[in-house]
Amino acid sequence: RRTSFGSQTKAGSNFVARMLTVVTTLKSQRRNVLEFMTQAVSSKRHNQPTPSLLPQIPVDRTCCQKSC
Numbered sequence: 001r002r003t004s005f006g007s008q009t010k011a012g013s014n015f016v017a018r019m020l021t022v023v024t025t026l027k028s029q030r031r032n033v034l035e036f037m038t039q040a041v042s043s044k045r046h047n048q049p050t051p052s053l054l055p056q057i058p059v060d061r062t063c064c065q066k067s068c
Contacts, residue, residue: 025053 007013026033036051043050 022053029055 007016022036023033026036039051042048
């Protein structure tokens with residue numbers, strides 16, 4: 001009997017693990033999963049850099065001064 005997200009191959013298991021990681025990461029960052037996946041596929045097809053899973057945090061350059 002199959003379990004949820006089951007796979008019969010190691011490659012399938014790896015794919016599911018990666019996809020669940022991506023979805024969980026994006027949801028924790030309150031980012032749109034479908035939008036990210038669409039950008040990732042489109043970027044790959046057009047030989048462009050793929051979107052990052054790292055949070056997009058604006059850099060505060062003022063804290064880099066010696067007074068910090």
